Amino acid sequence: MNPGDRVRVDREDRTYEGVVLPSSTDDHLVVKLEGGYNVGVDRDEAAVEVLAEDVYEIDGTDSMGADEDDEATSEIEFDEELPTISLISTGGTIASTVDYRTGAVTAQFDAEDVLRAVPDLAGRANYRGRVVANILSENMEPPIWQELAEAVHEEIEAGADGVVVMHGTDTMQYSAAALAFMLETPVPIVFTGSQRSADRPSSDNVMNAVSAVEAAKSDCAEVLVCMHGSESDDVCALHRGTRVRKNHTSRRDAFETVGAEPLGTVDYETEEIEFHRDYQQRGATDLEIEPELEEGVELLKFTPGMDPQFLDVVEGSAGLIIEGTGLGHVHTDLIPRIEELIDDGTTVVMTSQCLEGRVCDRVYDTGRDLLDAGVIEAGDTLPGTAKVKLMWALANSENVEEAMSTSLAGELQERSVPWE
Amino acid sequence: MNPGDRVRVDREDRTYEGVVLPSSTDDHLVVKLEGGYNVGVDRDEAAVEVLAEDVYEIDGTDSMGADEDDEATSEIEFDEELPTISLISTGGTIASTVDYRTGAVTAQFDAEDVLRAVPDLAGRANYRGRVVANILSENMEPPIWQELAEAVHEEIEAGADGVVVMHGTDTMQYSAAALAFMLETPVPIVFTGSQRSADRPSSDNVMNAVSAVEAAKSDCAEVLVCMHGSESDDVCALHRGTRVRKNHTSRRDAFETVGAEPLGTVDYETEEIEFHRDYQQRGATDLEIEPELEEGVELLKFTPGMDPQFLDVVEGSAGLIIEGTGLGHVHTDLIPRIEELIDDGTTVVMTSQCLEGRVCDRVYDTGRDLLDAGVIEAGDTLPGTAKVKLMWALANSENVEEAMSTSLAGELQERSVPWE
Known part of the structure; x- marks a missing residue:
């Protein structure tokens, strides 16, 4: 039999009719049934009869x-x-x-x-x-x-x-x-x-x-x-x-x-x-x-010598994820500009380019200044995940800061997730 | 003896005079000599005599x-x-x-x-x-x-x-x-x-x-x-x-x-x-x-939904490192804008946010389009290192594309480095 043939498949317990798909091999048939279902058939466990050849054009x-x-x-x-x-x-x-x-x-x-x-x-x-x-x-x-x-x-x-x-x-x-x-x-x-x-x-x-x-x-x-x-x-x-x-x-x-x-x-x-x-x-x-998203969320990775103008692009955006250094730092010269963004309504969330480990902005001066400016810490949430989460949280959460500090779907590992 | 005391230290083969530093312990003295040298002394191997007390104010x-x-x-x-x-x-x-x-x-x-x-x-x-x-x-x-x-x-x-x-x-x-x-x-x-x-x-x-x-x-x-x-x-x-x-x-x-x-x-x-x-x-x-650097080099990490305006900030910059996805990709809508930057004189270099493995823009359409636009591949150079290297290469290399594709200091692992 060939792909496109209509076949009847007799198995021990049931019978199918459908069209053979091109993926079929000597060992397996894949038969396309009606209604969107494809069924796999183990040739060793079924008898197959061709009802009509090439009835179905598979393009x-x-x-x-x-x-x-x-x-x-x-x-x-x-x-x-x-x-x-x-x-x-x-x-x-x-x-x-x-x-x-x-x-x-x-x-x-x-x-x-x-x-x-x-x-x-x-x-x-x-x-x-x-x-x-x-x-x-x-x-x-x-x-x-x-x-x-x-x-x-x-x-x-x-x-x-x-x-x-x-x-x-x-x-x-x-x-x-x-x-x-x-x-x-x-x-x-x-x-x-x-x-x-x-x-x-x-x-x-x-x-x-x-x-x-x-x-x-x-x-x-x-x-x-x-x-x-x-x-x-x-x-x-x-x-x-x-x-x-x-x-x-x-x-x-x-x-x-x-x-x-x-x-x-x-x-x-x-x-x-x-x-x-x-x-x-x-x-x-x-x-x-809950599929709503706030699309105006950006991600910025801080590196030494970064042009502060990148922060200007974020002006008016709903959210910003920063990939900071270490425990969650940026050049201290950027902090006043970040504070302005926050004052203007942008939610700014800190993550780390280290990828592993939590951000913790309570240890060093730079971090404390960032917290004072209103930056939210994302724990050990990965930067990319934090961007997606902030898009979602801004559209769906009543308290975005709390949402970003809480594990909603296992993204924040070192605190408990709902089912752990 | 106390920190700040001037001492003479007699060891088997030589004699020092200097000031005891506060780091000194029962086992070790650290003696500050003239000319910027500090010498460590194992107390078991030296006789120490105080010449004068508290001669040196250590603040x-x-x-x-x-x-x-x-x-x-x-x-x-x-x-x-x-x-x-x-x-x-x-x-x-x-x-x-x-x-x-x-x-x-x-x-x-x-x-x-x-x-x-x-x-x-x-x-x-x-x-x-x-x-x-x-x-x-x-x-x-x-x-x-x-x-x-x-x-x-x-x-x-x-x-x-x-x-x-x-x-x-x-x-x-x-x-x-x-x-x-x-x-x-x-x-x-x-x-x-x-x-x-x-x-x-x-x-x-x-x-x-x-x-x-x-x-x-x-x-x-x-x-x-x-x-x-x-x-x-x-x-x-x-x-x-x-x-x-x-x-x-x-x-x-x-x-x-x-x-x-x-x-x-x-x-x-x-x-x-x-x-x-x-x-x-x-x-x-x-x-x-060769300490010269071109400071006008930026690094941009691409994430889904990235605001294309970030590329506008780079306009007129000497160089741009992109942290692309996978083998070195960005949304194809960004490619014409990247090509404009390159035509205007910005050197654009592709790295991967994966961190491990080489970029290779010859496999998929998006990559080939990026290469056609003039993007340079940085092999497996880490994005942060690539930024530093491009700053250096733009100031010091006659052929920046060749420099970015060659290991200068072990940064490109999967090709030979000079001493390997």
Whole structure:
């Protein structure tokens, strides 16, 4: 049989009808059912009969959204024994795949492409697919975080038992943090991506996608990042979305939890998931969304010799994150200008370019002067996460200073988070 | 005997006369000789006679510069068997000490304070002291890097066998990088500092200062940073000045070599120095200084949602370091503006906020567009080091693009450095 053929699949307990997708291999078929579900079929465990050849034109660019209205002939929409995982695509290397007809790398990415690129996903879940964006992640912007949060919210409302978000690695940490602040979730929301494209022998796309789906089926109802946990193909690490950082430009295990061990790991061979720290359990909270953001928040990294005019750009902005030195310092000449900004209504929050450890502006004169000027300390919140959080807090929190000093989604490690 | 007494010290092979300093303990005397040298005396190995009591008023703030014209009575200026180490102070926690008369923390730091605070330095070297600045290191500025380089140059010209620069930890990495580009040195130049002040039981000031002096006596003629190498008091790590980063706000072992092991270690107990990688040997190069800097260089960290107006501030600047995402990206909407800057004469250099790994703008479209716009890649040079290097290269290099793509002082690890 060939991709595009309509087939009937007989398994021990049920029967499907659908269209064979190009990702199918000798061992696995991926069959597209109606209503946005794709089902993986292990050939060893099923009898497959071709009903009609080439009935379905697969052009590599069609969406497989749940709303899609294909010619429905099958009444079986999914394997009730498997959880339903929503695959949301935003673009990036993991969703790139060589077009199965032309050999060219497709510019159109959707969740179906991921199933084509990763046949190993078959049989692990019923999949719902959805394309929120198709961008390079350096072009990710706050309004797309909002669209993404809305899409995830809708998918969970529609019954997804977990969500996998495929995202370019460059700004994955910012988007994961955004969703962590915008959403209260009763199911896992797992970001994954790929540092090496699928056409490279060392590609990490299969293992990351498979591990992300396993994590999305797990008991951990948090916003996670699932990427290679070592240079080998043995484990993926599960990072809390607000504490993770891409710490290497090219390594597959580029993502690290800053200031702690990762929350957990997925063993690729055994598929066993282990959590090393406490986390929010599946179902512990109701689904909620607060997607509003104040976009007028900037981040400035202080370095010796910095032009003070950078502070002028911030004039009139709602918020400013400073990446200070050490415990949270800047050149003392900048403090009066920062105080003016605060007096004019800009919320100024201090973080450290050290990345690890808390800021503490009570130790040295410069810090005390910054506190006197009204600067808020962000504890050990990572600067990028602090920017996202301040955008969210300015739009949603009654007391922004308190919000920035409190852990809302695990971003502030050294104080207690709600579930620890 | 008491601090301020004039004494004669008889050792097996020589005799000194000088004034006892307050750092003296039962085991060690520190005796201030004429001409800027302080000598440590092990009481077990010397007979000491008081010549006159309280002849020298020590007020805790006097300089002990080599040019100082004290009442000279002794002809013996230093122990010829010991190397001469120049201690240069710029301020910071390591040089802070509780005033021995008033109990207050002195605001005036000089090298003599360090000898008072760290009696263990006695007997390891003849010391020359010099104060270049007395500032919090967040206030360090490029003109002071130049003064510091000039001072180090003068000390080495005057015969110092090694130089220890005491510096606040907040911006130590930037200053160390500056000196690494400005100076060719035949002797070690070792930056050290303290993460915890001397009045705290966990202070790292003694071990760091002692280890830095040992490193300054070593065979490694590079600009190094010597700070705690672990959370214990067992080893100090020796970091190449262009590759080091303060990676924790408060830990004593906050400093790390990025992307490699430290160059070496100093065992605090055995005083043994081990180097794990190749380095420039003592005497391998002549002393040279090129302290010119182009100060109009800015650093911008790109984050999602960044206000493009930050690029307007750079208009007319000589140089810009971008901390891009991943392999070296920014939002593609910014590229035309960056191209305009380059066309107007600004040198724009790409680094990565990942910190580890090289930028490589040949992989994705965004990167290729940046290269087409004229952006220069800085390999795996750390963003802060790249800023310092570009300031230096714009003032000293005939071909800035080539300079930024070449390792001048070990800052570009994955290509060969001159001595590796």
